[in-house]
Structure formats: structure tokens, C-alpha cells
Amino acid sequence: MRPSLSIVSVAAAAALALATAPAGAQIQVGDRPEFTFRDGLYGVPGATSLADFRGKPVLVDFWGTQ
Amino acid sequence: MPTAVKLQKEYGDAIQVIFVEVQGHSMDEVLPFALKRKWLGSGVAWTTERPFRVDLNGIPNYALISPDGEVVSWGYSNQDHKKVVELIEGFVKSKPQREDLPKPLVKVYKEFDKGEFAKAWKEADKVEAKYAEDAQVLRFLGDARREVRETVERRSQRISWLVENGYPLLAEAQWKDLVKVVKGADELVALVADVTARIDTDEFADMKKAARSLVKMEQALYESGGKDGEKLAKKLRKFAEDHAGTPLAARATQLADIAAKVGSVRA
Structure with missing residues (x-):
């Protein structure tokens, strides 16, 4: 018997919750990081969170000025 | 760094690059530092707040997040550059994947994914009429409508933020785009009503006029890489004085501060 859509949807939601990485945590492939930037993002007025970019790929680059 | 800036310029609004400074420096x-290298104004986002960590010691390192919010790759930026470009290219070319979507909702999401919110809403109306007795379809339809509503609300809130923080030209452009795609769906039009009321005022028209000269100064600053920074800083401070107490003044002051400091940045 095929699982009903509601079961699939509940299972998907549970998987999503498990995969959600807490802010500042170390991430792995498959994680779904969520984060709100307290001071916003310079250069993209009005964007305050990773979720604001849903629908497009986001490249987060960690760098230093030294 | 320069390669990621180049990627942002090449793909424009189809991708988002976020640079996170992790060596403890302030904005x-x-x-x-970024101005001096002509990296500002490229569409890249700048922050010192670290949204998450990757298991690496050296920098620059990166994480690539897919359009639906999942981390698909992480590593050292220079080593993985080719891989990152290939992944981005794939995302930009592909359509959103929606698994387990009931067939009656395919057209709803097709319009939603194109950003055609009113059309998605009307498709939802058709599905609702046709499947009025099908609880399962109606439940999924409720989720779809919520997703459309939340997206319109989020975009509307972002436009309000732009108005409040001195970006009237950007606010107007985004508002026009949004109005176009909600037209014909009354419930969605209502979600934009507040921001429409804020844009349709004399005060907003005045702010737009002033913003045009600020934007010119901002572009000149970015294009010059801060050359003649002191001179530009002086002009920006004068602008801030002339528009004291407005959000435009706050923007001008921030730009003046950046311009004034560029001279002390090492090459």
C-alpha cells in the first residue's frame, strides 16, 4: 500500500526539522540553516535572513580582511 | 574573494553571495576595505555575523545553499571554485523541484514559482471549485495559498523596510513589480495595500527626489573605490545635514563614514 500524502508530508516535515541547523552551529551537507542577521546585510537593503534568498542559490563565503 | 564578486556580477539577481568576515573585524x-577594492555595489551582501560554521580551519571557506535552503556543498573556496560554479550553473538553469505534489496543484505552483501570484491564486480557485469534496487536495491547496500569501507579505514587508530606511527608489521599483503580479487577486492586493498607501504620498515623492542625488554619490563612491574619499565624505555629510532627521541622512552618514576611512585601509 502506498503511504498517503499526509503521511509523506508529516514525514517530510519531521525530516526537515531534524535537518535544520541551529544558528552558529557547524553545518553539514543536507542541513537547512536558518539565520536572521541582527544588523541586516550591507549591500542588499531589506534582506535580514537566509530565508529572504529562498528561490536562489546562496554562496556564503567566510573570509578575513588580514 | 574577487572570484565570488565576479560570480555575483555575472549571475546578478539569480544568485546571492554573502561575505562573512570571520577575523573579528567590525563593519x-x-x-x-571592500570599497578600496571596488567590491561594494556589486550586489554582494556583507556581514560580520556568522550564520553557521563549517568544519575547516583555514579561510576563505564557503558553504553553498540550494534554492530550497539545503546545504549542498562546503569546503575551501579556492579549491572548490570550479565545483561551486558548476552547481550554481545547474541551479540557475533548472526549475524548482517539487516532490509529492498532488497533480491538481501542479498549475498552482507553476505560476507561483514564476512569481505570478495572482495567476497562482486563480488556479487555486479553480482547484478549489473542482475538488470541493476532496479533503486531501484541499489541505494541500491550503498550504499552497498560505505559501503565496506569506511570500507576498514578506515582499510587502521588505518594501516597507526600504521606505523606512531611505531606499525609496528601490522600494518603488519592487512595489511596482509586486503590484503587477498580485493584480486581479483581491486578497493579495489587500496585503499590499499598506505599503501602497505609504508610497502614494507627497512625502514619498520628496524622498525619491532627494534619493536620486544620494544614489549618484553612492555610485560615484563605489565606482571610484573611494578615491577622493575625503571629498566625497564632505559632500555626503552636507547631504546628511540638509536632510537631517530623515532615513536618507542616516544612509548618507554611513556612506560618509566609509568614504572617510578608505584612506587608512592598507593596499
């Missing part, structure tokens, strides 16, 4: 140091 007051980061922005003049």
Missing part, C-alpha cells in the same frame, strides 16, 4: 573596517 566599520570591513566596508572601507
Whole structure:
């Protein structure tokens, strides 16, 4: 018997919750990081969170000025 | 760094690059540094707040997040550059994947994914009429409508933020785009009503006029890489004085601060 859509949807939601990485945590492939930037993002007025970019790929680059 | 800036310029609004400074410097140091290298104004986002960590010691390192919010790759930026470009290219070319979507909702999401919210809403109306007795379809339809509503609300809130923080030209452009795609769906039009009321005022028209000269100064600053920074800083401070107490003044002051500091940035 095929699982009903509601079961699939509940299972998907549970998987999503498990995969959600807490802010500042170390991430792995498959994680779904969520984060709100307290001071916003310079250069993209009005964007305050990773979720604001849903629908497009986001490249987060960690760098230093030294 | 320069390669990621180049990627942002090449793909424009189809991707988002976020640079996170992780060596403990403040934005007051980061922005003049980036200005001097002509990296500002490229569409890249700048921050010192680290949204998450990757299991690496050296920098630059990165994480690539897919359009639906999942981390698909992480590593050292220079080593993985080719891989990252290939992944981005794949995302930009592909359509959103929606698994387990009931067939009656395919057209709803097709319009939603194109950003055609009113059309998605009307498709939802058709599905609702046709499947009025099908609880399962109606439940999924409720989710779809919520997703459309939340997206319109989020975009509307972002436009309000732009108005409040001195970006009237950007606010108007985004508002026009949004109005176009909600037209014909009354419930969605209502979600934009507040921001429409804020844009349709004399005060907003005045702010737009002033913003045009600020934007010119901002572009000149970015294009010059802060050359003649002191001179530009002086002009920006004068602008801030002339528009004291407005959000435009706050923007001008921030730009003046960046311009003034660029001279002390090492080459």
C-alpha cells in the first residue's frame, strides 16, 4: 500500500526539522540553516535572513580582511 | 574573494553571495576595505555575523545553499571554485523541484514559482471549485495559498523596510513589480495595500527626489573605490545635514563614514 500524502508530508516535515541547523552551529551537507542577521546585510537593503534568498542559490563565503 | 564578486556580477539577481568576515573585524573596517577594492555595489551582501560554521580551519571557506535552503556543498573556496560554479550553473538553469505534489496543484505552483501570484491564486480557485469534496487536495491547496500569501507579505514587508530606511527608489521599483503580479487577486492586493498607501504620498515623492542625488554619490563612491574619499565624505555629510532627521541622512552618514576611512585601509 502506498503511504498517503499526509503521511509523506508529516514525514517530510519531521525530516526537515531534524535537518535544520541551529544558528552558529557547524553545518553539514543536507542541513537547512536558518539565520536572521541582527544588523541586516550591507549591500542588499531589506534582506535580514537566509530565508529572504529562498528561490536562489546562496554562496556564503567566510573570509578575513588580514 | 574577487572570484565570488565576479560570480555575483555575472549571475546578478539569480544568485546571492554573502561575505562573512570571520577575523573579528567590525563593519566599520570591513566596508572601507571592500570599497578600496571596488567590491561594494556589486550586489554582494556583507556581514560580520556568522550564520553557521563549517568544519575547516583555514579561510576563505564557503558553504553553498540550494534554492530550497539545503546545504549542498562546503569546503575551501579556492579549491572548490570550479565545483561551486558548476552547481550554481545547474541551479540557475533548472526549475524548482517539487516532490509529492498532488497533480491538481501542479498549475498552482507553476505560476507561483514564476512569481505570478495572482495567476497562482486563480488556479487555486479553480482547484478549489473542482475538488470541493476532496479533503486531501484541499489541505494541500491550503498550504499552497498560505505559501503565496506569506511570500507576498514578506515582499510587502521588505518594501516597507526600504521606505523606512531611505531606499525609496528601490522600494518603488519592487512595489511596482509586486503590484503587477498580485493584480486581479483581491486578497493579495489587500496585503499590499499598506505599503501602497505609504508610497502614494507627497512625502514619498520628496524622498525619491532627494534619493536620486544620494544614489549618484553612492555610485560615484563605489565606482571610484573611494578615491577622493575625503571629498566625497564632505559632500555626503552636507547631504546628511540638509536632510537631517530623515532615513536618507542616516544612509548618507554611513556612506560618509566609509568614504572617510578608505584612506587608512592598507593596499
